[in-house]
Amino acid sequence: MTDDIRLCRTFQTAPAAVSTDDAGPDDAAKYLRSALTAEGFRAPDWLVPDLEDGTAPGSKRAGVENVVELVPSHDVDGEVWPRVEWSHLDETVRDAGRDQIDALVAGAGDDIDGFVVPKVGRRPDVERAVDVVSEVEAAHGYEPRTFDLTVVVETSRARSDLRPIARFGADSRLAAIAFGPLDYAADLGSRDLGDRPRWDGTLEALSNEASAAGLLSIGGPFDDLFTERAGVTYYNGDAYVDRLEHEAAIGIDGSWSLHPNQTVQANTVHMPSPDALERDVDRIERYNRAKRGGTGAVVIDGRMVDEASLKGFHNTIRRVRAIDRIHPAQTDAYYDDDLLKRALDLDLTR
Amino acid sequence: MTDDIRLCRTFQTAPAAVSTDDAGPDDAAKYLRSALTAEGFRAPDWLVPDLEDGTAPGSKRAGVENVVELVPSHDVDGEVWPRVEWSHLDETVRDAGRDQIDALVAGAGDDIDGFVVPKVGRRPDVERAVDVVSEVEAAHGYEPRTFDLTVVVETSRARSDLRPIARFGADSRLAAIAFGPLDYAADLGSRDLGDRPRWDGTLEALSNEASAAGLLSIGGPFDDLFTERAGVTYYNGDAYVDRLEHEAAIGIDGSWSLHPNQTVQANTVHMPSPDALERDVDRIERYNRAKRGGTGAVVIDGRMVDEASLKGFHNTIRRVRAIDRIHPAQTDAYYDDDLLKRALDLDLTR
């Protein structure tokens, strides 16, 4: 049980259906299929088939059908979290979202971990979304809390209610809170004059309230996928990693990915580095030896090891074990065999 | 009705009376008169005759008389919002403010849109200010909610209660919240060691809570009006525009102006650029054509147009129409005739 860490280094959205204007009907599920078959570091922790902004209004039904057809027939390593339509302002949109949740639970419920609900408003709107999932879940005979919920904070009202929403989430099926900077900026009437704000205050608050309530926090999408310099256009990997490192530094648990390259980078940045793993394996080994030797206080690297630091060391190991359990190809490729074996063999009792 | 957007790109304070030490008695209203007769881009959306910090203690009565004499006899394009005295800590000051509101309503009520109340404290103090306006309004036979209210957040208590104040404001005569960084810094005991902080967290929160409650948000004054370099002193336009662009990027609706030059720049930065107007006019024209053509989903610039984006395009047009209605000299000077005509002729039904 103590090894159960919920991983969401990557929250990759993929359109559930591409408009048939852009692709032949046979290819309408191309991005979804590609994400479902991604391997190694390209496999996200959470795959989010997108029925909201990523799928055109005329293709919503096709999108639901694609998810129902493809998700159960593919064996993905991570979790599957469809994003449905929602709006705190528009009952018609909420009804569409409810119908999508209903169709997805009916057709693919055994392979779905939760639902991502965008454009929520204040806390009562989040409670309303939870109620919708509860009703659909019961109607289809699933156990209570089979399906978790992630909300996207991207309205001024949700931001205003971030603390009450998170506190409500601590005792509900709410598992994560993601940030949606583009819709958020539009909702605030912000004007795009070049440099987009980083919304530091909101990201700090998101990280804090999620932690305080035992929820995961997920950063917003980065859609400057490509950059151009001196005549060549290429993947904008530097800017995305800068964003990822900032998010990791303030305790955001996972990052939004829009592209397999972004998934590789987010998986990597949110994974303990080999040096960090080596250091914490070593510390725990020394701690365990000292403890067996009977000394009361244990000094490691010149500092007393208290419960909080020990928990920190253990968390490194637990994260690596969770990645190894879910995506063994990633730990195999990233860590030296001996180091990984030491991490898997450690005694984490205290 | 849908064209009714309340404009406050500029919130220009002008001393209601200059100390008679600084000017002959005949000139005591010089700044107020200058602001009341400003034309073109120098005309602010909101003119704020200042009876608080801008008018000396011995000149308050003269300031009220200046407003009563000059405001009704000038035909200003925008709104008129006197700033009166107030203090959450000092009943004597609040009584002075109430007397000023009373004299202004009595003498110039038909030409006043609302009152700016500075140095409010927690939410109950804002409710108290609303009650004062209600009582004066009724005493002079005006309809309820004839006069709106703007509060200046410039105490730690108002900042602490920003969310409850804004939530109260959603159902009251509160129309806008402005920021007062100088008094705020003093209230926090901050020490001026050169670079003043930008108070990013507070500005983000101001923009968010105002939006969530349907209020306008207004940035703080920038009093480094002039800069000196290599022996020449000149208007500090660059630094002020940097501030304006930051405010616009995080969704602050309007900016504080202390000078006609600042009014020109704030009017301009908070106005859709010709390129932005051209782009959104074009998008709506294509959207309307496609909709008449019967297609369900409309794709513009490779993206599906949803309700939120459509609302964003419409808002650009509504802003320009509001500016054109209130300050036609500004739209005439800023936009090409054909483009402006297309904007005014567009069908904004959905």
Place this chain on the structure above:
Amino acid sequence: MTDDIRLCRTFQTAPAAVSTDDAGPDDAAKYLRSALTAEGFRAPDWLVPDLEDGTAPGSKRAGVENVVELVPSHDVDGEVWPRVEWSHLDETVRDAGRDQIDALVAGAGDDIDGFVVPKVGRRPDVERAVDVVSEVEAAHGYEPRTFDLTVVVETSRARSDLRPIARFGADSRLAAIAFGPLDYAADLGSRDLGDRPRWDGTLEALSNEASAAGLLSIGGPFDDLFTERAGVTYYNGDAYVDRLEHEAAIGIDGSWSLHPNQTVQANTVHMPSPDALERDVDRIERYNRAKRGGTGAVVIDGRMVDEASLKGFHNTIRRVRAIDRIHPAQTDAYYDDDLLKRALDLDLTR
């Protein structure tokens, strides 16, 4: 009474007992003794004998004994605030903290001003800490509110409840709120990838909520004590002063010190500069003269002096008088004799 300003420019922690692995038993109190005998600018406003992270688990009892033995026998200029163990998550740790408070009150209560309680959670946990102090205080026959309380905000729950904690503090024995960025970052699951965040949003909120509730705010420790360049390792004074100036600019009242050098710098940065003192002495002298002359409004440096600015000038003087009363060696060394005499002689009635 009006001269009573509570000073906490410096909050210097010193281990109550060094591990006997690191020092001979005779030297286990070396840091505490050094801090208790510091003179001049090395004397902190608040000395914090540290029984929490600074003292090893096996040395806690020795730490309490050191405080009981050394504090009453040294005549320190500032206040003494032991930091005890606490954890909002762990009753055993809280019990240890209570025992430490009990032993310290019993053995050195007459020489202790308050207790620093780390790792508090939400508001009810802070209330619990207050109750512990109340019970111990009463058990040993001290008057109610003899001992004040400072909490360290270093968990996501305390940060989430910062506003309710501060509001509770306005009417309780809570005197100050300090920030603990290292434990805070760990609690948020933040990952150390080089540059540590400055937590601007949290520091702004700390300064604001403390001010709004009449509490002192204290920045977090800066543990990059030394830096290395081109082969030489030396005291990292530049980076610490940058931190101090940022804290002072946003209204943080005092800074955390881990070293006598840091104490010198924090005492200095949070002290009015000679220029600032000269300026405000001069302003008050001119104001007092003008007021005796009977003029209603007083203009100083081209601005009307209102109550708020006058309060600001007076605060400069009050701070200097408080420093002079507690640490006369500091004001003697820092200010010109004539200037200091003028500051001490000023009439601060209004």
